[in-house]
C-alpha cells in the first residue's frame with residue numbers, strides 16, 4: 001500500500017456497530033467506507049445509501065471478492081465472526097474483527113494460525129486498546145504518580161433487555177464476551193504481568209447465558225483486580241487504579257474521556273482529557289492502515305497473542321460458570 005492510499009474498508013453486517021463504523025469512516029481522510037455486505041441486498045442498498053457507500057453487496061462473499069476492498073471489517077455477532085473471517089483470509093483479505101474476536105479459543109487459534117500461514121493481516125477491533133487513553137494511563141502509572149498499584153476495579157454494565165445477541169447461546173450471548181471483555185482488557189493493557197489466579201461468579205438469564213458477572217484476578221506483581229460486567233443493569237462503568245500514593249479514575253472503561261488523578265486521601269490533583277474524537281473507533285482503523293502500510297501482519301496496540309490470551313481467560317470463566325455455546329462442542 002502507498003503512503004497516500006485511502007484505506008477502502010468493506011463493512012460486513014448492517015447492525016449497530018456497522019453504523020458506528022460508517023459514521024467514523026466518514027470523518028476520516030485516511031480511510032473510507034467503500035463497501036457494505038449484508039445477507040440481504042435491500043438492506044445493503046439501504047445502508048449504502050444512508051452512509052454514502054459506493055458498493056452494496058447482498059452477500060458477504062461478494063464483498064470479500066471485490067478486489068478494491070483493502071480491509072474487511074467484520075461486524076456480525078461473535079458467533080458469526082469465524083466463518084466470514086475465514087472466507088476473507090482464504091481470499092487473502094486483511095481483516096479487522098469485532099470483539100469478542102471469536103466464540104472461543106479454539107476458533108481464535110484456527111483463525112490466527114490461518115492468517116499467519118497465509119501472511120494476511122488480522123486484528124481484533126477492541127477499540128479501547130487503540131485509544132489515546134492507553135498511553136496516558138500507562139505514563140501516569142510508570143511515572144509513579146500513584147505509587148505502587150495494588151488494586152484495580154472496573155465495571156461495565158448496560159441494560160440491554162432481551163437482545164437476541166445477548167440471550168441466545170447460539171449467538172454467543174452473555175455479558176462476558178460482550179462487556180466483560182472490556183474489563184479484562186482494561187486490566188491487561190495496563191498490567192500485562194502473569195495472572196496467578198482467576199475466579200468468578202455469574203447470574204444467568206433464563207436461556208443460560210451470563211447476564212451479570214464478577215471476576216477476581218490476582219497478578220504476579222501483587223495487584224488484585226475486581227471486575228464486573230452486566231447486560232442487565234445500568235452501571236457507572238468507571239475504572240479505578242489504586243496505588244500506595246493515590247489513584248486514577250477512568251471515567252468510562254468503554255471509551256475513556258477523562259482520567260482523574262487523586263493523591264493521598266483521595267485529594268483531587270488533575271483531570272486529563274483525551275483528544276477530541278470522531279467516535280473513538282477511528283484509532284483502530286488508523287492502526288490497521290498503518291500496519292498495512294508498514295507491511296505488518298498485526299497491530300502493535302493489540303497483538304494477536306493478547307487476543308488469544310483474553311479468549312483463553314473467557315473460555316476458563318465460562319467453563320467455571322457452565323456457560324456453553326454450540327461452537328464449544
Ligand SMILES: NC(=O)c1ccc[n+]([C@@H]2O[C@H](COP(=O)([O-])OP(=O)(O)OC[C@H]3O[C@@H](n4cnc5c(N)ncnc54)[C@H](OP(=O)(O)O)[C@@H]3O)[C@@H](O)[C@H]2O)c1
Nearest residue numbers: 013014015016017018038039075076077078080098099100
Ligand atoms: N466495539 C464496540 O463498541 C461494539 C459495540 C457493539 C457491538 N460490538 C460487536 O459488534 C458485533 C455486532 O454487534 P451489533 O450490536 O452491531 O449487532 P447487531 O446490531 O445485531 O448487528 C449484527 C449484524 O450482523 C449481521 N448478521 C449476520 N448473521 C446474523 C445473525 N445470525 N443474527 C443477527 N445478525 C446477523 C446482520 O447484518 P445483515 O443482516 O446486514 O447481514 C446484523 O445487522 C458483535 O461482535 C459485538 O460484540 C462492538
